[in-house]
Amino acid sequence: MTKISYPFTEKAVRALKAGEAVEITGRIYTGRDKFHKFFADGGELPVDFTDGALYHCGPVCVNVVPRCVPARGAGQPSLPAAGETHRGTEEWRVVSAGPTTSVRENPYEPAFIAKSGVRVIIGKGGMDAATLAAMKKHGCVYVQAVGGAGALYADSVKTVAGVSLLKAFGAAEAVWHFDVENFRGVVAMDAHGRSLFAEVEKSSGAKLSPLFTSTRQKS
Amino acid sequence: MANALIEKLVALIRETASSLPDDVLKALRAAARKEEKGSSAAVVLKTILDNCALAxxxxxxxxxxxxTLTFFVDERLRRKVTPAVLKxxxxLATARGYLRKNCIDSVTGKSYDDNCAEGAPVVHYTVPRAVLGRGVSKPSLPAPRAGTHRGTESPAxxxxxxxxxxxxMSRQYSLPDAMLGAGRDLAGVRKCVLDAVQKIQGYGCAPGILGVCIGGDRATGYEVAKEQLLRPLDEKGSGMPRQECRGPVAMVGGPVVVGEAGDATLLSRLEKNLLSxxxxxxxxxxxxxxxTTLLGVKVASRPRVPASFFVTIAYMCWACRRRTIVV
Structure with missing residues (x-):
């Protein structure tokens, strides 16, 4: 188990190999469909992703104690989005925060990686060859979180430090600022062009062919 | 009385959403033991098990x-556990946070914030085989189990x-399938299932469970395939479905039965072979x-018309959340 923490340096990220189990600690930001579309349409990034992590996740967050104070964490490098600030952000508790399927962001991710300086993308199911190439070029990895493990991931979120684009996107699509501890995953696509998804798909296909051609009558 | 019933159903919903049935947990633990320490697979399975314990x-x-919430209600409870009561x-379960707001109008895109709409939740009224007393092949029926619908004699x-x-990830094949070289026999069925497993990869949150229906029309195929997911993973070898369905299917085709005991043995063997x-x-x-790519395969069959031969596969993720209560 390799532990990595924010800020994720290029060196640390390039040292990770596909298949390696990791535990992530520190700041991560959620962003899914609306966030990627917003970025592609020229929207200004609401937070600074330099050496940061993007989590494909639509969490279930509930308000606990409404507080009319900015909920920024200390030293948090986030910038308010156009027309939205952290003002009035309330205190939130995360109920469930498992990964969502990443393939939907394939069309946007290479450009996002190039422009944002993101180093770690966390999601489920992997991404395409163009994204893999962008990861190799810019120094970024894809960490597979365990689909369905919403309760455990919610538990690894120690603080909800803020939220951006909440009004514009709604709670499930907003950019949440999570401070996590020992968030578990597996490096499934590394910064050297290796993708476990591509490899497993190929090897399982190779194992299937002889099963198909075998004359052995099943049942 | 009505309130007590609703609270009981709310408790069923909460428990179903927050804990896996014992047979599924057992299968996940067995899978975890098989993987090499420190491997991706071992890490994923440990994460799954830790998550289940915490939830x-x-x-x-x-x-x-x-x-999607699907209720199977004993026919004898039709007047008590009505769709209105279930809604x-x-x-209530949604308002208390036991369920996510998870129901979207397919035309307008608006959210039904209470998870209730026409057709949501899905409700099937079913007749347990034990009650119906026909179409039951005695030797192949497994012993009653506590907590499963099949073994309960009281209405559940x-x-x-x-x-x-x-x-x-669920899918439906139509035989013959030239691409797969799959004909209209069990060998062809086997090819469909193995092809589906390879195509689905881990995208449906593996290790998963397959419910398979051989035959039927397209709609029946999906319904019966999904029903197979109710069967416990550790039941003793039988390809028999748990209960009969009434409704449109029965009206068209008569009582829905899987066939004779010999077929059950055949299907049971097919299940084991497909899983391995x-x-x-x-x-x-x-x-x-x-x-471990799959935790289980459950197969049933339905009669077909000569022109059609469907193989329908309902994919269930490792989070196979099912639960039964006696009312």
């Missing part, structure tokens, strides 16, 4: 996609939650490679 302890949804329970309500990620063959593909938990 159970807290009574919170173990997966944020609390899925009340679902709305079963709930299953199926998330979108797994539902998206699928697990040789090495797809593994979440598709990162490993020994």
């Amino acid at each position: 159970k302890k807290q009574g919170t949804p173990l997966c944020q996609d609390t899925g 009340k329970a679902v709305a 309500v079963t709930l299953i939650l199926k998330g979108g990620g797994s539902e998206n 063959e699928a697990n040789t593909l090495g797809i593994g938990p979440m598709g990162l490679g490993g020994k």
